[in-house]
Each structure stands twice: as C-alpha cells, then as structure tokens.
Amino acid sequence: MKGLLSAADLNAHEIESILDVAEEMHTIQQRPVKKLPALRGRTIVNLFFEDSTRTRTSFEIAGKWLSADTINVSAKGSSVSKGESMRDTMMTLDSMGVDAFVIRHSSSGAVAQAASWVKAQCINAGDGQHEHPTQALLDAFAMRQHFRTLGEGGSFAGKRIAIVGDLLHSRVVRSNVLLQRTLGGKVTLVAPPTLLPMGVDTWGCEVSSDFDAVLDEADIVMMLRVQRERMSGGFFPTAREYAASYGLTEERFARLSPTVGICHPGPMNRGVEISSAAADAINSLVLDQVSAGVAVRMSVLYHLLGGADEEGQL
Amino acid sequence: MSSLLITGATLADGTHADLAVVDGLFVDPAEAPQGATRIDADGLLALPGLVDSHTHLREPGREDAETIASGTLAAARGGYTCVHAMANTDPVTDTAEAAEFVADLGRRQGHCEVRPVGAITKGLAGEELAELGLMAKSSAGVRVFSDDGRCVSDPLLMRRALTYVLPFDGVIAQHNQDARLAGPGACAHESELSGRLGLGGWPAVAESIIVARDVQLAELCKSRLHVCHVSTAESVEVIRWAKKRGIRVTAEATPHHLLLDTSLLEHYDTTFKVNPPLRTNEHIEAVREALADGTIDMVGTDHAPHAPQDKDHPFDVALPGMLGLEQALGVVMDVMINTGRMDWATLVQRMSVAPAAYGRVASQGRPIAVGEPANLVLVDPSARGVVDRAQGASIAKNNPYHGRNLPDPVIATVWAGRVTYQRGT
Numbered sequence: 259m260k261g262l263l264s265a266a267d268l269n270a271h272e273i274e275s276i277l278d279v280a281e282e283m284h285t286i287q288q289r290p291v292k293k294l295p296a297l298r299g300r301t302i303v304n305l306f307f308e309d310s311t312r313t314r315t316s317f318e319i320a321g322k323w324l325s326a327d328t329i330n331v332s333a334k335g336s337s338v339s340k341g342e343s344m345r346d347t348m349m350t351l352d353s354m355g356v357d358a359f360v361i362r363h364s365s366s367g368a369v370a371q372a373a374s375w376v377k378a379q380c381i382n383a384g385d386g387q388h389e390h391p392t393q394a395l396l397d398a399f400a401m402r403q404h405f406r407t408l409g410e411g412g413s414f415a416g417k418r419i420a421i422v423g424d425l426l427h428s429r430v431v432r433s434n435v436l437l438q439r440t441l442g443g444k445v446t447l448v449a450p451p452t453l454l455p456m457g458v459d460t461w462g463c464e465v466s467s468d469f470d471a472v473l474d475e476a477d478i479v480m481m482l483r484v485q486r487e488r489m490s491g492g493f494f495p496t497a498r499e500y501a502a503s504y505g506l507t508e509e510r511f512a513r514l515s516p517t518v519g520i521c522h523p524g525p526m527n528r529g530v531e532i533s534s535a536a537a538d539a540i541n542s543l544v545l546d547q548v549s550a551g552v553a554v555r556m557s558v559l560y561h562l563l564g565g566a567d568e569e570g571q572l
Numbered sequence: 573m574s575s576l577l578i579t580g581a582t583l584a585d586g587t588h589a590d591l592a593v594v595d596g597l598f599v600d601p602a603e604a605p606q607g608a609t610r611i612d613a614d615g616l617l618a619l620p621g622l623v624d625s626h627t628h629l630r631e632p633g634r635e636d637a638e639t640i641a642s643g644t645l646a647a648a649r650g651g652y653t654c655v656h657a658m659a660n661t662d663p664v665t666d667t668a669e670a671a672e673f674v675a676d677l678g679r680r681q682g683h684c685e686v687r688p689v690g691a692i693t694k695g696l697a698g699e700e701l702a703e704l705g706l707m708a709k710s711s712a713g714v715r716v717f718s719d720d721g722r723c724v725s726d727p728l729l730m731r732r733a734l735t736y737v738l739p740f741d742g743v744i745a746q747h748n749q750d751a752r753l754a755g756p757g758a759c760a761h762e763s764e765l766s767g768r769l770g771l772g773g774w775p776a777v778a779e780s781i782i783v784a785r786d787v788q789l790a791e792l793c794k795s796r797l798h799v800c801h802v803s804t805a806e807s808v809e810v811i812r813w814a815k816k817r818g819i820r821v822t823a824e825a826t827p828h829h830l831l832l833d834t835s836l837l838e839h840y841d842t843t844f845k846v847n848p849p850l851r852t853n854e855h856i857e858a859v860r861e862a863l864a865d866g867t868i869d870m871v872g873t874d875h876a877p878h879a880p881q882d883k884d885h886p887f888d889v890a891l892p893g894m895l896g897l898e899q900a901l902g903v904v905m906d907v908m909i910n911t912g913r914m915d916w917a918t919l920v921q922r923m924s925v926a927p928a929a930y931g932r933v934a935s936q937g938r939p940i941a942v943g944e945p946a947n948l949v950l951v952d953p954s955a956r957g958v959v960d961r962a963q964g965a966s967i968a969k970n971n972p973y974h975g976r977n978l979p980d981p982v983i984a985t986v987w988a989g990r991v992t993y994q995r996g997t
Contacts, residue, residue, distance in 0.1 A: 367771070371840050
C-alpha cells in the first residue's frame, strides 16, 4: 500500500496501530518541547488546491513536530485556467524529490489521480465530496478517548454512531462510514431525503429522517455542517425548518444523556445544525477532535514515512 | 482515373460477386480495364461504405487534437466513406462561410466525404438562430443542424428551429440534456457509484425529459428531429412511442453506449468521461435492443478527440468525449452481430443507409450495384486484435477501447472509387 487515499484502504490492525501511536503523539503534544526527530530529512508538501485553514495547519504542525521539512503550496484556482494540466503540476513538484504529498482538492477523485502520476506517497486531505480519511481517523480517536473516559474499553463494536446533516456533499461521512465498517461501529445516517447520496442504502448503514428516534439510541452524535447556500439549491426551505427537524437544538440536547459524545468536524454553524449549548457542553468532543487531528496526522505521517519499513507500509 | 477489380467478395445478402470500379462508379466486371488494380476479397464481406452521423473533427480551432485530415483517415481506417462534422469548432460552424470552409477542406484533404453540420444557434449560445437557410443554400449544402455538446434548452427556440428548416428539408439534431437536472457538475451516471465516488450525478431522466419534449415539438411542427447519442432505456421508450405515432424522428446510438458501462469510472480515469455518461447494464441492454429493432435508426460514433492537456485533470473538470471511428464497426459487430442480435444487412442499414438518408447525402448509403457510386468497405469478419491507442490515426489518443480485444475487421475502404485505406499498405 502506498499513501492513504481512502478509509477503506485500512484494515482493523492498521487503524489500531495508527490510533495507538497517535496516543503517544498526543502525550508529546502536552510537553513544553514537542519536537521528535522521526522524519528528519523527509520532505512533505502540503498541496492545497482548495482552501482549508484547519486541515492544512494541522498537517503542517504534525510534520514540523516530527522534524520533517514541510512546505505549503497553495494551488487554488483550477490549473485549467493557468493552462497547465493537474498531471503536469503533480509531475513538476514530484520531480523536486518530495517524499509525500498531502493533498486537498475540490474535485472528487483528484487525490487518487494524483497518486497515479507521482512517485511520492499521497495522503488524501479531502477530495471533493468523496473522502477525508484522516478526519475519520481523528474522529475515531476522539470517540475512543470518550469511551475510555466513561470507563469502557476502546472498542467500537456495537457502538451506535449517528451522523446527521448534509450527507450528499460531505466527504467526512463517506470516510467515517468506511472506517466504522472496519471498526464495527453501527452508523445511522440522518438527513432530509434531498441531502442523501444516491445509493446510500447500499452503504451498510441505517438511514433515517427521524432524528429524535435516532437520538434516543445513540452513543455518539456527529453533526455535519450545513451550508446556507444549500437553501438556494432547494435542498431545504429555511435554516429554521432545517434546525427544527435536523439540528441538535437546545431541546434535543437537554434530552441527551451526558454520556453521549457530541462531535462536529467544523466549522460549526451555531444555531443551524448545532446549538451553542450542545457545542460547548461537557460531553462535546469538538475541541478534542481538533487536538486529536494533530496527533493522528503525526501518526499517519510516521506510519507512512518513518519506522523500520522502508517501503512506507502502514 | 484509376480502376479497381475486387474479386470473390461476399455481399451483405450472402451472394458472391466480383466488383469492378471505373471513374468512381461500379461497372460490370466484364468491362474492367486490363490495368485495373486487383484486390483479392476471397472470404471478405463487401459492404457499402459506412456513414457517421456524428463526428467531431476539431478543425478549425483545435488542430492539436484532430484535423480534418487525421480524423478522416481514422474514418477510412474504420470503414467510413462519409462523416458529419459537428459544428462545435472554433469558430463555430454557424455561417455559410464556415460550412464551406469545412466542406472545402474535406474535399482537399479528406480521406472520406465531409458533410458539415451547421449550428442551430449563433455561437451555440442557445439564444438566436444561426443562418440556417444560408448554410443550406451554400455550396456545403448543409441539411443537419445541431448545437451538439449543448442542449437547445429553450422550447420555443427549438420549435422555431424545427419549423424554420422545413422548406429546405433540414433536420434538427438535439443533444438531450436538461440543464437543471444535469448541470455543469454532472459528470457520471447518477447511481450508487456516483454517490460513492462523490461525482456529480447525471440522471437518466435529464435525457428522456428533453426527448419527450422534442418529439412532441417535432409532431407539432411536422418537422424532422434527430436524437443524438441515445443512452437511456427511457429515451428508447419515448422514441418508440413517437415512431408509433408517425412522428418524424430518427435516433442514433454510439459504440461506447453499446459496450461500455459506468463501472469504468471506478478509478476516475477521465478517458471514460463522456457526455451523456456511460450508463448501467439495463440502459445498455435497452439501447442494444432498440438498435436491433430499428427504434434507434443508426450508429453515430460521437468521435470526440481531446488533447491530453484537456483530459489530465480532475474528473469533473476534464473535457468529456472519447474516440470512436476506428473501433465503431468492431464494437457493433461484437455487440450486435456476434451475439446474433443483428444480421449484416441490418448493420448496413444502421451504419450506412440510415445515416446517409438522415443527412440527405445522395452519394452515400447506396447499394453495391453497377452504376452506383463506388463507396465500400471490405470486412474480414473473423479478424480480431487488441486495441492499441498509439496505433490510431487520430492525433488525440483518448481511446476508451485501449487494451480490449475487439473485432478488427476493416481490410480496405474505397471512397468514390479511390482506395482510402488498405491493411498492410
């Protein structure tokens, strides 16, 4: 295996190894001096064809704390307009001797295409509406920590995870579904029918449009961002109506057991898909997810570029 | 002018004959001159030269992807003696002068007859009619009008176009794509796969809705409508219904919609990006059945060369389209003849007679008989080979059949008495 393109690329053993190493990285994160020499001399290019403050920063910090040389390249604006094909862009940078690319692109499949054109390893930092595997890994990390805080083991088997929101346009949901398929979590997808992807019934999850019924059963509630421009697209009438049916409102939050972990990959639309009461609650994992992001990405980089295996196998 | 003597050929009806050609016409073999070039056609089928209803030659404008010379050479290698060159060039073929430019270049550099297709609307913008009448009256004699690549979305403009072409027996060829249901981001057949890959869905109904609208407009106007690249089962049903009502509608199917399915998109290979997109087996089966029973009248390749710099992009950004001229006959043979769905006489109807009649091309789609124009293709029904895109005559290499084992039947092509392609020479 080369790079990390999809959450489906990882088997249970590999996921466990990534999460375990991430835990060690997480303890380093708490130290005053955070630098490890593990990736000294390796070059990582963060190639962002689409803006992303949080994912890019998280990857950059992860690389730096592992002593890799990390370079940020913003390639925003389609290369079509520059008269250069994406293939040429990739092969040009690859020729400079890069060890790994961390790639974010607004087009689904673009990272898989890039990986087919270059020698360096490619890590998918989000491709269009397709996948965002490191997000699913950091979600799993934060959830596992939460389960342990409750005095349970770190197993996902039988855990009920509700993912609620704009599933149609979300790369986070696809990666989480694929990762939980391997980890054994029971995912229920909740959205208005207009925001369900085609063929979602074949994903091996429960699908519901009754958030209240799902909420009563959940161990984890993951709220996804709903962009306001979806209203003009006719996916739902108003933010008010959306929040009433699919938002984690104060009323719904009040009914929730404090043992239920609340996740959101950010950025949050407070008052639309999530109320401030829920976002800032004691059982909200939102900031844990962000903090886990650095540790998990350190672990992924370490698995791909460091360690004993020169082939970069996870 | 040169003369030919083709010996021992088998005709589509199964009879055997020697064929002689003098001055571009078939003559009695007894009258073949002594010095005639001989072609041994023992074991080969002689079919009328193929006619493509739908070809993109890219000249003028994108000569880095295809030229009239390279595209018509690909046509000759595929057994074609006539192609309809689509209007979406740069500049667009939307004036008499532009049409004459393409026709003249075809006469001077072509390896087959080049029939320019005129745009329906100025600049393919879908707003005002192009000079349809002047294109028809020009020396190019345009009869087929199409904004192919774009749908004429405005139903009133569509009605006007259908009505306007009546006096000169024109036909309006529609690219069927509802602009709202299949918008700019639509690039994959809407299905479980598009949902999983996160690609913008192009639902089947976005095609059949336009077909259903347009056949009713054609009935209202008593005019000729042509349905380009039928890709869905629902479109087939609508066309079947329209034909039963006596509506003047013809339809074409592409080789790729007869053979290739949406699962090829799994790895985001932009070679397989085409518009309308590759569909699922139920649609493919319906298109095959319709081509067999005549609901779909003809095969149109939608041969669409694209330079690598237009394909080596993310899937939603790469240009849609794939090559087709050189493999079309092989694909149709494998899908229709070798499966027993169709006989050779029907194939001749679908790939030569019907497209020639559609474009009102008098010299094409004619029987192989004394006194007729000498357009023919010699076919070895048993020859097969693995397609190598590097071997194609087209400048662009976006060949979706690369690496596939397909019939490789064309031994020689004769256009107006001239050998335009002969294997091994």
